[in-house]
Amino acid sequence: MSVQLSLGELALSLVLVAVAVAVSLWRRADLEKDLGLAVLRSFLQLTAVGYVIQAIFDSDSLLLVVALLAVMVGVGTWTAQRRARSVPHATFPILIALSLAAASTLGVVLALGVFEATPRYLVPVGGIVIGNAMTAAAVALNRLADEVHAQAPRLEATLALGATSRQAAAPLVTQSLRSGMITLIDQTKTTGIVAFPGIMTGMLLAGADPVDAVRLQLVILWTLLGSVSLSALLALSLGYRGFFTDAHQLRELPEV
Amino acid sequence: MSAARGGRRVLDGIDLSLADGEVTALLGPSGSGKSSLLRLLNRLADPDEGTVRFHGEDVRGLDPLDLRRRAVLVPQLPAPLPGTVAENLSFGPRLAGRDVPEVVRCLARSGLGDEYAERDASRLSVGEGQRVMLARALALEPEALLLDEPTSALDDDAREGIERTLGEIGLPMVLVTHDRAQAARLAGRIVEIEKGRLA
Numbered sequence: 001m002s003v004q005l006s007l008g009e010l011a012l013s014l015v016l017v018a019v020a021v022a023v024s025l026w027r028r029a030d031l032e033k034d035l036g037l038a039v040l041r042s043f044l045q046l047t048a049v050g051y052v053i054q055a056i057f058d059s060d061s062l063l064l065v066v067a068l069l070a071v072m073v074g075v076g077t078w079t080a081q082r083r084a085r086s087v088p089h090a091t092f093p094i095l096i097a098l099s100l101a102a103a104s105t106l107g108v109v110l111a112l113g114v115f116e117a118t119p120r121y122l123v124p125v126g127g128i129v130i131g132n133a134m135t136a137a138a139v140a141l142n143r144l145a146d147e148v149h150a151q152a153p154r155l156e157a158t159l160a161l162g163a164t165s166r167q168a169a170a171p172l173v174t175q176s177l178r179s180g181m182i183t184l185i186d187q188t189k190t191t192g193i194v195a196f197p198g199i200m201t202g203m204l205l206a207g208a209d210p211v212d213a214v215r216l217q218l219v220i221l222w223t224l225l226g227s228v229s230l231s232a233l234l235a236l237s238l239g240y241r242g243f244f245t246d247a248h249q250l251r252e253l254p255e256v
Numbered sequence: 257m258s259a260a261r262g263g264r265r266v267l268d269g270i271d272l273s274l275a276d277g278e279v280t281a282l283l284g285p286s287g288s289g290k291s292s293l294l295r296l297l298n299r300l301a302d303p304d305e306g307t308v309r310f311h312g313e314d315v316r317g318l319d320p321l322d323l324r325r326r327a328v329l330v331p332q333l334p335a336p337l338p339g340t341v342a343e344n345l346s347f348g349p350r351l352a353g354r355d356v357p358e359v360v361r362c363l364a365r366s367g368l369g370d371e372y373a374e375r376d377a378s379r380l381s382v383g384e385g386q387r388v389m390l391a392r393a394l395a396l397e398p399e400a401l402l403l404d405e406p407t408s409a410l411d412d413d414a415r416e417g418i419e420r421t422l423g424e425i426g427l428p429m430v431l432v433t434h435d436r437a438q439a440a441r442l443a444g445r446i447v448e449i450e451k452g453r454l455a
Contacts, residue, residue: 153333156300156335157329158335158347159324160298160300160328160329160331161324161328161347161351161393162321162322162348162352162396163348164321164351171338247316247320248320249301249302249320250300252261
């Protein structure tokens, strides 16, 4: 079971990019440059990643896998803290959240023997887990920042009654946790009805048996539920502190 | 003391001593720094220069949570926690590990009848809400009250009612207000603040 595409066939799919460029030109949406850049970047980045993955598969070295996952965690942390810019000192909480969420969920599926501990499984699954954990952490922390801004008077009123920052922030952390998790929960609820999830689609295109494709997709979806909730929880449990001082004072909020 | 907020100096060279047992009004126009000064007293914020002392002790050496239970701040607008009025009153004492407060007595001191105990705290008028804020502060059995424009959102009737209640509570208070007449009615001493300085 494998699909082979020549570079020529690959180039033919650019016809549809040409449609997008035409639409952009016709409606003067001024997206031609961005479309070109997007095509170029996706080609270069994925090709480069393809070679890296090929090299790692060939080496069959778990050390290299761990190194690659560490790079993903690093880039994911940097991306998430940029998105959650309104959260003070967010880098460390996000780093911990991504590392632990990835390590624990990968550890569980490996320990249970769902996947073999080989690069072929660890690299793509790790990538999906880290990517989703990153989004969940960033969404949850951004929501926390919004809540802290909106509810600053109530937070201070609660602190003024002798509450610790943890006690004062607890209801906001709960709200933000819901925000971080709800997207994936909704996607999981409607999966297969509204949209075909990516892994299943890929396997079907590659010629796999639909039942196999569905089962693998379910393993991934359920793994993601676990990793996303862990990531959001960890990011929030550590991240709320950035809004407070050690003396349980609400910090001045940065202008967004 | 001096303090900055948002990169702007909001308090500049304040040197002030408040007598125990007294009602002091901090009087000034909005933006004069009087609320910022009030927040230094229970350490919701710290000055950049200078020291706040409570009974002669640098507040930075005190447990901030304990300090906030001794000098309790009543916010400018009602900031109820989810739940009933009684639950709002029990919140602070419960965190401090104390017994459930005498809800009815705290309500009465704040001019509310005992029928309020089971009302939803988020479904009250602003005037009722402000009285609940007062009762919630009293439930901590504080040594002093810090009042941040407690009547600024109220109509004249409600304002008069709260002022009467404040006059009967008999605790030392620091009252932040922009209303000179209110300061004169309630306070034994008026401290004027303008542009972050004592006027």
